[in-house]
Amino acid sequence: MASKATGRWLVLAVPYLWLLALFLVPFLIVFKISLSQDAIAQPPYLPTFDLSGGWALFRENFAELSFENYGYVLSWDNEFIEAYGSSLWIAGISTILLLLVGYPIAYGMARAPKSIRPTLLMLVILPFWTSFLIRVYAWIGILSPEGLLNQLLFALGIVNRDAPLQILNTDTAVYIGIVYSYLPFMILPLYAALEKMDETLLEAAADLGCPPFAAFWKITWPLSLPGVFAGCLLCFIPAVGEFVIPDLLGGSDTLMIGKVLWTEFSVNRSWTVSSAVAVLLLMVLVIPIVFYQNLQAREMERR
Amino acid sequence: MRKGLSWFNVSSIALGFAFLYIPIILLVIYSFNASRMVTVWAGFSTHWYWQLFQNQQLLDAAWVTLRVAFLTATVATVLGTLAAITLTRYGRFTGRTLFSGMVYAPLVMPEVITGLSLLLLFVAIGLDRGFWTITLAHITFTLCFVSVVVQSRLVTFDRSLEEAALDLGCPPFKTFFVVTLPIILPAVISGWMLAFTLSLDDLVIASFTTGPGATTLPMRIYSQVRLGVTPEINAACTILIAIVTVVVIFVSIMTKRQEIERQKAERMAAAEG
Structure with missing residues (x-):
């Protein structure tokens, strides 16, 4: 009996402790470093808590912590606030585009004959298995001024060879990149919600003389809302912190917080400021993240 | 509402899949390009693969x-x-x-x-x-x-x-x-x-x-x-x-086969009982 309880306890404890040590504790460290000051030392911040120094030293170190970095990040003189704003804006627009592109595809898939649905589903998931970096990279070759899209437009005579479309290194390229990379994340929850829907509801509406579009708006759309929320959150939250897409496809004036954090960390080498940027980004995202978690947990329990 | 696909459904699926796959297909095609210029097609070549392995x-x-x-x-x-x-x-x-x-x-x-x-x-x-x-x-x-x-x-x-x-x-x-x-x-x-x-x-x-x-x-x-x-x-x-495509297709065929066999075994067990 005792061994049974121990076994039960171990199953719980191993992943729990792992996540505590490597997911939760790191956040506390980030928070602590965001209150520290940069220093030329190893590690490059002060104070470092030395517990061997006893209580007095601990208190002394504690007193050195300050919110100075937050003041720096939140000051209008620096580009951080602008970067947060433009990240939220770009992620928001991308999420709306994703919904507009993904919904008709998921809807079509859910209405396809049952026999081909697994194949369609697999075709949506397959590109997701290929590297994110590769998929973003593929668009550089398409969107660049001498790229394949412009070549096609030259050949069709739509665009003059002397004035190719400038899409690469603009915000438009970032939107295309995000929509392309995140599309499966939008389609899958939408499809899951639409596939469960009872077709007879629509038949009843049609029998009672409801036109198809009104039936869609009054029946299908409300019933698919859980999928819409899940898809939008699944795309919006990571898109706000996106780094690779704005870096490779965006221009020098594309300001996104993930890229700013990376630059602050790897170029300016300020660990304390990048920690403060990360903490603030997390605070911006905490509401959608909690919302998403509740949605996920409820979905699992309902089944 | 009739069951089955309308032209709207079919075209949205087709366009969606075109959007998902064309960039990857183009990337694969241009890896066999003889020219160093990525956007100009200069004939088929496996030169870059040999280069890669060196x-x-x-x-x-x-x-x-x-x-x-x-x-x-x-x-x-x-x-x-x-x-x-x-x-x-x-x-x-x-x-x-x-x-x-x-x-x-x-x-x-x-x-x-x-x-x-x-x-x-x-x-x-x-x-x-x-x-x-x-x-x-x-x-x-x-x-x-x-x-x-x-x-x-x-x-x-x-x-x-x-x-x-x-x-x-x-x-x-x-x-x-x-x-x-x-x-x-x-x-x-x-x-x-x-x-x-x-x-x-x-x-x-x-x-x-x-x-x-x-x-x-x-x-x-x-x-x-x-x-x-x-x-x-x-x-x-x-x-x-x-590599990824081969592995994914292989595993999905395997799991499907396993699923079918399991269902068959369950049905047989039910028939015997």
Whole structure:
């Protein structure tokens, strides 16, 4: 009996402790470093808590912590606030585009004959298995001024060879990149919600003389809302912190917080400021993240 | 409303798939281009593939990446399955909210935050950065994906099978390996594959947590991509795409066959009883 309880306890404890040590504790460290000051030392911040120094030293170190970095990040003189704003804006627009592109595809898939649905589903998931970096990279070759899209437009005579479309290194390229990379994340929850829907509801509406579009708006759309929320959150939250897409496809004036954090960390080498940027980004995202978690947990329990 | 597909449904599926696949197909085609210019077609050639196999740096990076991905997937599958069992079988327990929060949050957490926080942890505890720190970081974020995949299988399967085994005196540990694991195996395998490809794929978290001497393939590709598009990178990408496609198709055929056989066995058992 005792061994049974121990076994039960171990199953719980191993992943729990792992996540505590490597997911939760790191956040506390980030928070602590965001209150520290940069220093030329190893590690490059002060104070470092030395517990061997006893209580007095601990208190002394504690007193050195300050919110100075937050003041720096939140000051209008620096580009951080602008970067947060433009990240939220770009992620928001991308999420709306994703919904507009993904919904008709998921809807079509859910209405396809049952026999081909697994194949369609697999075709949506397959590109997701290929590297994110590769998929973003593929668009550089398409969107660049001498790229394949412009070549096609030259050949069709739509665009003059002397004035190719400038899409690469603009915000438009970032939107295309995000929509392309995140599309499966939008389609899958939408499809899951639409596939469960009872077709007879629509038949009843049609029998009672409801036109198809009104039936869609009054029946299908409300019933698919859980999928819409899940898809939008699944795309919006990571898109706000996106780094690779704005870096490779965006221009020098594309300001996104993930890229700013990376630059602050790897170029300016300020660990304390990048920690403060990360903490603030997390605070911006905490509401959608909690919302998403509740949605996920409820979905699992309902089944 | 009539059943079946309208022209609108068909065209949205067709356009959607065209959008998803054309960029990848173009990338593959241009990896066989004879010209160094990526956008000008100058005839078929496998030149860039030969070039690739002489690029020692790239090969080294590929080897590091494969080792990290293999270790990551294996450990993350074990931990993720344990986490899934806890979340679906243990009911309410103290700290459950925190636990489920820690399982779901990394799914949407921006990679820059995960990467930075893990790096700062490794620095704080004085761990030398390199192969092992990348692996630890990858296990942490992929185990959550494994857990979600396995959970979705655990909640849909018939628990009376487990209960029957336990009632007949089978110890819980053995019940898991004899009854539960064979049933959830397809989900565990796809969890392993998901963890493997996520690890293979990751650039941001690896860049934060790496140290001298451990450069992964995405990091190597990224540093070359920043300098511009080259057919050599196209060739490297094509090889990766080919590997992933073959593995995914192979596993999905395997799991489908297993599923059909299991259903057949169940039907036969029902007929006999």
